[in-house]
Each structure stands twice: as structure tokens, then as C-alpha cells.
Amino acid sequence: MRKLLFESLIRPPLTERPPAASDTAVDELARALDGAAHKRLGRSLSIRAVDAGSCNGCELEMNALSNAFYDIERFGIRFVASPRHADVLLVTGPVTKNMREALKRTYDATPNPKWVVALGDCARNGGCFAGSYAVLRGVSEALPVDLHIPGCPPPPIEILKGLLALLEGVNSKSGPRS
Amino acid sequence: MPALIDFILAGQRVEKHAPWPRAVATPRTWSFAIEQLVEGHWSLLGLWGEPITVHMALLDENAKDIGVVSLECRDGRYPSVGRLHAPALRLERAAADLFGLLPQGAPDTRPWLDHGHWGVSYPLATRVRTSAPTASPYPFLPTEGESLHQIPVGPVHAGIIEPGHFRFTASGETVVRLEERLGYTHKGIEGLMAGSDIDRAGKLAGRISGDSTVAYSLAFARAVEAALGIQVPSRAVWLRALMAELERLANHLGDIGAICNDAAFAIMHAHCGALRERVLRASDAAFGHRLVRDLIVPGGVASELGEEGARAVRSVIAEIRQRFPHLIELYDNTASLQDRTVGTGRLNVQLARQYAAGGYVGRASGRDFDARRSPGYSPYDELNFEIAVLKEGDVNARVWIRIREVEQSLSLIEQILERLPGGPIRVDLAAADGPREGMALVEGFRGDILAWLRIGKGGLVERCHLRDPSWFQWPLLEAAIEGNIVADFPLCNKSFNCSYSGHDL
Numbered sequence: 167m168r169k170l171l172f173e174s175l176i177r178p179p180l181t182e183r184p185p186a187a188s189d190t191a192v193d194e195l196a197r198a199l200d201g202a203a204h205k206r207l208g209r210s211l212s213i214r215a216v217d218a219g220s221c222n223g224c225e226l227e228m229n230a231l232s233n234a235f236y237d238i239e240r241f242g243i244r245f246v247a248s249p250r251h252a253d254v255l256l257v258t259g260p261v262t263k264n265m266r267e268a269l270k271r272t273y274d275a276t277p278n279p280k281w282v283v284a285l286g287d288c289a290r291n292g293g294c295f296a297g298s299y300a301v302l303r304g305v306s307e308a309l310p311v312d313l314h315i316p317g318c319p320p321p322p323i324e325i326l327k328g329l330l331a332l333l334e335g336v337n338s339k340s341g342p343r344s
Numbered sequence: 345m346p347a348l349i350d351f352i353l354a355g356q357r358v359e360k361h362a363p364w365p366r367a368v369a370t371p372r373t374w375s376f377a378i379e380q381l382v383e384g385h386w387s388l389l390g391l392w393g394e395p396i397t398v399h400m401a402l403l404d405e406n407a408k409d410i411g412v413v414s415l416e417c418r419d420g421r422y423p424s425v426g427r428l429h430a431p432a433l434r435l436e437r438a439a440a441d442l443f444g445l446l447p448q449g450a451p452d453t454r455p456w457l458d459h460g461h462w463g464v465s466y467p468l469a470t471r472v473r474t475s476a477p478t479a480s481p482y483p484f485l486p487t488e489g490e491s492l493h494q495i496p497v498g499p500v501h502a503g504i505i506e507p508g509h510f511r512f513t514a515s516g517e518t519v520v521r522l523e524e525r526l527g528y529t530h531k532g533i534e535g536l537m538a539g540s541d542i543d544r545a546g547k548l549a550g551r552i553s554g555d556s557t558v559a560y561s562l563a564f565a566r567a568v569e570a571a572l573g574i575q576v577p578s579r580a581v582w583l584r585a586l587m588a589e590l591e592r593l594a595n596h597l598g599d600i601g602a603i604c605n606d607a608a609f610a611i612m613h614a615h616c617g618a619l620r621e622r623v624l625r626a627s628d629a630a631f632g633h634r635l636v637r638d639l640i641v642p643g644g645v646a647s648e649l650g651e652e653g654a655r656a657v658r659s660v661i662a663e664i665r666q667r668f669p670h671l672i673e674l675y676d677n678t679a680s681l682q683d684r685t686v687g688t689g690r691l692n693v694q695l696a697r698q699y700a701a702g703g704y705v706g707r708a709s710g711r712d713f714d715a716r717r718s719p720g721y722s723p724y725d726e727l728n729f730e731i732a733v734l735k736e737g738d739v740n741a742r743v744w745i746r747i748r749e750v751e752q753s754l755s756l757i758e759q760i761l762e763r764l765p766g767g768p769i770r771v772d773l774a775a776a777d778g779p780r781e782g783m784a785l786v787e788g789f790r791g792d793i794l795a796w797l798r799i800g801k802g803g804l805v806e807r808c809h810l811r812d813p814s815w816f817q818w819p820l821l822e823a824a825i826e827g828n829i830v831a832d833f834p835l836c837n838k839s840f841n842c843s844y845s846g847h848d849l
Contacts, residue, residue, distance in 0.1 A: 219529040221555025233617035247502035263461040298532035
């Protein structure tokens with residue numbers, strides 16, 4: 167272990183330069199967020215991930231955000247264990263009918279101000295699962311959605327861009343949420 | 345005891361079912377098959393429904409034979425397999441929810457996938473009934489005794505993981521009983537597949553379990569090719585194996601790190617996570633998608649491996665070869681970590697055998713089975729690899745099986761890159777005439793995935809069933825956790841790493 171730790175001291179870090187926030191996402195958010203949120207959040211964002219019936223692909227890429235290459239915590243973004251600690255619900259999956267109630271309860275347990283980010287193509291409108299007896303057509307059928315990050319699954323860098331856009335959106339003063 | 349193949353041949357054989365035979369059973373031969381399962385001569389590979397038929401896939405491990413028996417369910421009933429052979433229980437409950445087929449004499453008739461929210465009952469039956477959403481409380485199995493308390497966990501878990509409910513009954517710190525309740529991620533994939541063209545059904549198959557997208561696409565493609573009698577070009581066969589081994593490698597690396605992380609040993613997680621990320625990037629460079637999704641299609645593969653991609657794969661293999669041994673050493677020599685993994689979550693050999701547990705769960709508990717070797721499929725018959733088997737059945741053994749499989753996958757990838765044949769990578773699908781059925785058994789990183797389908801009129805998928813290895817692993821987790829402390833559950837659970845989405849479909 168000592169050798170591994172020592173090597174970590176002399177080797178260059180794996181962590182890569184941060185990406186620019188996604189432009190389209192910034193535009194989308196500018197409409198959704200207000201300046202008051204900035205004062206409350208500062209530069210940190212606590213995220214509660216909720217799998218509402220995804221195939222687990224989005225979860226894999228979300229987990230990858232914590233590896234040394236992306237190191238998401240350097241941006242002040244943290245995944246938290248309880249919705250009570252969360253600013254953002256990051257929801258994946260088309261929202262199965264079996265998960266709708268649990269998703270709503272998680273949303274209700276999240277204190278204001280809060281945002282909902284729908285992650286992945288099936289979270290937008292049900293994707294390839296739309297039309298099944300067992301699913302809704304995306305997160306917006308269950309909750310108000312503030313931002314959507316596309317992809318199947320979105321690569322970590324795209325998730326990061328979207329979340330940075332959320333942070334910037336929160337930090338730039340824009341009109342109140344309509 | 346007859347060999348499975350003789351038993352099947354004695355029945356009324358179904359035409360155009362490949363590569364293994366299917367026969368229509370009588371109630372008497374159905375019961376005989378159940379007896380063979382109970383006595384351990386055969387193993388259950390799967391059990392699934394159709395509107396008036398129930399099918400059961402069987403494996404004869406000694407004779408290395410596979411066969412399917414089908415029983416027509418007059419008035420929607422059939423003799424329960426789960427009554428005598430417990431591994432079939434949840435499969436029967438699922439078939440009851442989807443098709444309304446009732447297993448007679450089954451000890452557990454609670455719904456499984458149907459939580460009362462769909463607005464319909466028996467959605468895949470010929471006559472679907474609309475039903476008002478009724479979320480009646482689910483009766484968990486009773487536990488009685490002094491000072492027992494229950495801990496409900498989920499479906500929303502405290503981490504970035506899939507949803508499911510765990511009901512623990514504990515005496516102090518010790519788990520007396522764990523009962524799982526799954527079905528939260530049920531998307532109705534089999535319903536969506538029915539009537540789809542092969543393209544769309546293939547896309548759905550690749551989205552059954554995100555971490556096994558390659559294995560699922562491969563199982564689906566092989567079943568379609570078996571049904572239609574298509575010969576895939578050899579370059580495609582080898583590229584498929586390359587994709588499958590990259591997927592196995594990435595998942596095992598992730599799992600090894602995550603198991604150690606659940607024992608609060610973060611440095612393994614950090615290093616394994618970096619290696620996993622490199623594998624995903626190499627997959628992206630080689631095939632254009634980090635998880636290699638939608639790239640195995642019936643008839644071949646949809647992406648060619650270029651020189652640059654091959655170089656990326658070679659370089660990641662070299663990197664892992666250099667770094668991984670240090671991590672194994674670290675795992676093996678850290679007493680505090682071993683203290684958590686050795687002897688924890690023990691699954692005994694008999695249960696693994698009874699449930700025909702696939703993958704590292706089975707192989708860590710003495711079950712020497714790997715679909716790449718038996719029934720086997722190309723190109724693995726031309727490649728050198730070993731299958732590690734241990735008998736301890738604890739978390740530590742499941743980690744070691746993964747470590748050995750990482751090493752084997754590295755070697756397999758090197759062999760594949762060295763001997764990759766040239767030529768085309770895809771052939772067109774022949775138009776299907778009338779009903780044709782095909783099946784496949786493919787080794788994903790988690791275990792063997794069974795695919796069965798019937799292609800009907802106009803080349804559309806009439807019925808497709810995909811059975812995740814987790815169906816036979818989830819119940820074993822309930823057994824493995826018994827007598828362990830609650831705090832060790834995440835560790836046990838991660839060492840099984842069963843799929844929720846793959847199971848719930």
C-alpha cells in the first residue's frame with residue numbers, strides 16, 4: 167500500500183480539465199432558475215440520484231463521475247444519501263408505474279428550493295419503452311423537470327456539462343421561475 | 345433416469361426450433377421433468393409463459409444437453425414446478441402476473457412483478473383485463489420470536505443504485521431473515537418486443553440491463569440467427585467476443601473496487617475505478633460507444649474495429665497488466681479488509697447447485713459452469729481460457745473469482761486481437777417463412793443469459809423471453825445473508841451484484 171500511495175504522489179493526476187458548461191442546457195436553465203437560489207446554494211450542489219426504472223446504464227455513468235478522471239466533487243457537486251440533504255433530484259428511467267409513488271415521495275421529501283434533472287433518453291419521454299403498459303412517458307409526467315441531459319446513456323462528461331450548467335444557471339441572476 | 349435428449353425426443357417434438365430441441369409435454373412428462381429437477385439430475389435454465397402455454401428450459405449438466413419442454417395450460421393452470429423445486433417460484437409468480445397462468449399447488453401465490461399500478465391485469469394474456477390501480481399492502485413472510493425487529497430498506501436506496509425493497513428481520517445486529525421485493529423497474533419489455541421487428545426488439549434487448557448490454561445483444565442476436573439459420577461471418581464472431589470480454593473486464597474491475605469500498609477500503613475503489621474508466625474509453629475508441637451498446641446486431645456487428653481502436657485496446661490491456669497485480673497484492677495483504685470479506689455472506693455448495701447459480705456466484709460456491717465452455721459457442725472453442733472455481737462461497741471467494749476472470753479476459757482479448765480474421769462483419773437477414781424458434785445461452789459477466797424467441801409472420805418477433813442470471817441469484821442472497829450482521833449486507837449485496845432491471849424486465 168505504501169508503494170501505491172507513494173506512486174500517487176509522484177505521478178501526475180488523472181483528473182482532467184473541466185469541460186465548459188453545455189450551452190443549450192444553460193439556456194434551458196436560465197428560464198428555470200432564479201437569483202435567490204444562488205444565495206442559498208453558493209457553489210455547491212447536492213444531488214440525490216433516483217432510478218425510476220432505468221436499465222442501469224445511466225447509473226454506471228453517474229458512478230463514473232466520482233472516478234479520478236472526472237472527480238466531480240472538485241466542482242462542489244456531491245451525491246448525497248438522503249433527499250433531505252439534496253438540492254437536485256437526478257432522475258433516470260422512463261418512470262415505471264411501480265416507481266411513480268416512490269419517486270413522488272422522494273420529491274416531496276426534498277426541501278425547497280429544488281430542481282429536477284432528467285437523465286437519459288428514456289427519462290425525457292419514455293424513449294424506447296414509451297407505450298408500454300408499465301411505464302410513463304418520462305419524468306415530466308410525474309414531476310416538473312428543470313433540465314434534461316440526453317444520451318443513452320449520456321457519457322460522464324455530458325452529465326458533468328449539464329450539472330455545471332445547472333450550477334452556472336443557479337449562479338447567474340435570471341428571471342424568477344415561471 | 346433417461347438423458348435429457350432422450351426425454352425430449354420421446355415427447356412431441358416441435359419443428360423449426362434451434363439449436364436445441366423443444367417438445368410438447370403431457371402432464372405426466374411435465375411431472376417427470378420436475379422430479380428430475382428435484383433429484384438434481386437436471387437444472388432449471390428458465391421458465392416462462394405464453395398466453396396458453398408454459399415453457400421450461402432444462403439443462404443436463406452431465407450430458408451437456410439443453411432442451412425445452414412446453415405444456416399447454418388448459419383453463420390457464422399447470423402443475424407448479426416451484427411446489428417441489430424452489431428455484432422456479434419467482435419465475436412462476438412472474439408468469440402468473442403477466443399471463444394469468446396459475447401454477448397449481450404453488451406455495452407462494454403473491455404477485456411478484458405486478459404491484460397493482462399498471463391499470464391492467466395479465467398484460468400479456470390474450471384477454472387483457474383492465475383493473476383499477478390497487479396498491480394493496482404486500483404481505484411479507486412472517487417472522488416470530490423474542491426481540492425481533494424489522495428494517496425496511498428501499499425501493500429508493502442511499503446510493504447510485506437500482507430500486508428494490510429489502511425487508512430485514514434482525515435480532516440485535518444479526519439478520520434472521522431477509523426478504524426481497526422486486527419488480528420496481530418492470531418496464532414491460534417482453535410486451536414491447538411482441539410484434540416488433542427484429543431491429544427494435546434488438547434495441548430493447550440491449551436495454552434490459554445496462555451493464556450487460558453486450559451480453560444481452562449477443563444472446564438476442566444468437567437466438568435470432570439460430571431461428572433463421574444464419575451463419576455469421578467469422579470476423580463478426582470474433583469482434584463480438586472482443587466486445588463481450590471488454591464488458592466483462594470493465595464490470596469486474598468496477599465490482600472489485602466497489603466491494604472493497606463497501607468494506608470502507610477506498611483506495612481499491614479509486615484504483616479499480618480508474619482502470620474501469622480506461623477500459624470504457626478504449627471501448628469507445630474501438631467501437632464508438634463506452635458501453636458498446638447497439639453494436640451487436642442479428643447477422644453480425646454494426647461497427648468495424650480500426651487500427652486505432654485496436655491500439656487503444658492493446659494499450660489498456662498493457663496498462664491493466666502492469667497495475668492490476670499491485671491491487672491484487674493490496675487486496676490479499678490487507679488484514680482489515682480480509683477481516684470483512686473472509687467468511688462473510690457464505691453461500692453453500694448445495695444451494696448454488698440447486699439454483700443452478702450462474703457466474704461468480706455459482707463458481708465461488710463450487711458450481712463449475714460457464715456457458716462459454718458448455719454448451720459453448722464460437723470463438724471460445726478456439727481460445728485458451730480457464731474457469732476458476734472455489735468452494736468457500738464467501739464474499740472473499742466471489743472477489744477472487746472476479747480477479748481470476750479479469751486475468752482470463754485480459755488473455756482472451758490478447759488472443760482475439762492477435763488472431764482476428766478479416767472479411768465482412770455483417771450479413772443480411774433472410775426473410776422468415778412461417779414460425780421459427782431459436783434460443784441461445786450466453787455468458788455475461790454476471791452469469792448465463794437465456795434468450796428464447798419465436799419469429800412469426802412478416803419476420804416480426806412474436807414472443808421473446810430473456811432470462812437474467814439474477815433470477816437464480818437473488819433468492820440465494822437471502823440465504824447468504826442469514827446469520828450475518830446488518831452492517832455486512834451492502835458487502836454481501838455488492839459481491840452478488842444482482843441486476844434489478846434485468847430481473848424485473
